[in-house]
Amino acid sequence: MVLVAAATGRTRYNQPHEMQAGGSCVSERHTRWLLALLLMAQVLLLTGQVRKPGGEGSYLEKGVVLALAPVASLVATTLDGVRGLGEGIRLNSTLKAENKQLREELDGLRELKIRDFGLQRDMDRISEALRYVRVAGVPLQPADIVYIDHESSLQSAILSVESDSVRVDQAVVSSSGLIGRVVLVIGGFAKVQLITDRAASVGAMIERTRRQGMIRGGGKGGLALDFVPLQADVEEGDVIVTAGIDGVYPRGIPIGVIEEIEPGLDLFHRISVVPYVDPGLIDQVYILRTEPIPDSVKGELPDASP
C-alpha cells in the first residue's frame, strides 16, 4: 500500500472549512469568493463572445495566443525539419541507386569508347592502305527550338542560332536521329524544314542491305521510303539511315524504322517508315556544320560523249 502522505514524510488530516487548505496562504472562504469571481469573469467573457460572434477576440485570448504562437511555430519548424531529414535520407538512397546505375552506364560507355578507338585506328590504317578518302567528322552546333509546328502538313521549326555560323541546307539532328534541314536564316533565327514535311525528301538507305531509296515526308508525322524495287531485300523493322548522296545530309544519320511494306502498283515497294524523332518531344537540337559542295564542282558535268 502506497501512502503519498507517508512517502512525503508528512501526514495530512481533514481540515475545517475555514482553515487554510493544502498549504495555501488564502483561507477557504476567500478561495470560494475568488472562485465565484473567476467563474463570473469567465462567464462574462464567454457571453460577450456569444453576443458578438466573429469579433476580434479579447485581449486575454490574444495574449495567450501570442504567447503560444512561438512555441507552436518552433514545434512545427522542428517537426518539419525532422520530416525533411527523413525525406532527405530517402532521397539520398534513391540518389545513391541512381548514381550506381549511372556509374555502370559510364563504365559500359568507356568500354565502348575503347573499342571504338581500336576500330577507328584499324579503319584509319585500312583507309590509308587503300588510299580511301573519307568525309571528316562534322562539327555540331547546339541550338534551341523556339517554335515548332508539327501538326500542319507543312512542318517546320524555328531555331535560335548564331547567324554567322549557320547556313541554308545544313542538316539538323537530335540525339535520336534526323530532324530536317535549314531552309532559311534570318538574324539570330533559322527556319528548319522537318523531314516529315510533305515537301521534304532525303536520300536514304536500308542500313542492313545498303539498298538506297528516297525518304519523303508524309505530312502527318509519318514517312515513306520510295524507289525501293520489288525484288529488293527489305523487311519490316529494318533501320533507315541517310545515304549521304543528296549533298545535304551526311551518311549514316538514323532516320527511322520500317513499319509496313506493301507491294506497289509499279516496280517499287510502298514502304511506311516511323521516324525516330518525335517533334513534339524535342527542345534542343544540333546543326551539322557541313561545308557546302562548291558550285564549280556541281557545274562540272561528266562528258557524256563516248
Place this chain on the structure above:
Amino acid sequence: MRALRFALALLVVAVLHFVGMQLFPWFFLAADLFLVVLVFNAMDGDTLAGMLGGASAGLLTDALTGGPFGLFGIADTIVGYATAAAGQRLVIQRASSSLLVFCVAAAAQQALVLGISVLILPRPEVPDFRWVLIKVASTGVLGLILYQARTRLLIRMDSWRRSRTSKVRFGR
C-alpha cells in the same frame, strides 16, 4: 516556486500538445494533456492552486481550440477546484484510486463543457460519445502513469535522504 513549476509543466504540455496535433489531427479528441496536469496539480488539496491552475490550463486549451474563449476555462476552473476539494477529504492509496480520480475529472470536464455549451452557446455541438470515452480513458491512464511516477520518485528520494542521513558519522 510551485506556480513556476506548474507554468513549466503547462509549457511542456503545450509542446507535447503541438507535437501530438502535428502528428495526429485527432489528438485533442483523444487526449487532454492540460487536464491531466491540472488534476495532478490539484490532487494535493490546495483549492486555490487547483482553481487557478484549472483556469490557466482551461484558457490555454481555449486558445488552442476553435471554440469560444472561456468554455474550457470555466470547466477546468471548476474541475481544478473540485479535485482539490476532494483531495482534502480523500487519501489516495492505490493506483486504481488515482485512475478513478483522473477519469472522474475528465468525465466531469466533458459534462461541464457540454452543459455550458447548451446553456450559453446558440448552437451547441454535442461531442461524439466514443471520443468522450476515449478521452476519459486516456486521461485516466496518463494520470495514473504520472501519479505512479511521482510516487516512486518521492519514495526513492525519501529512502535516499534517509540513507544519506544514516551514513553521517561524527567523531572519526
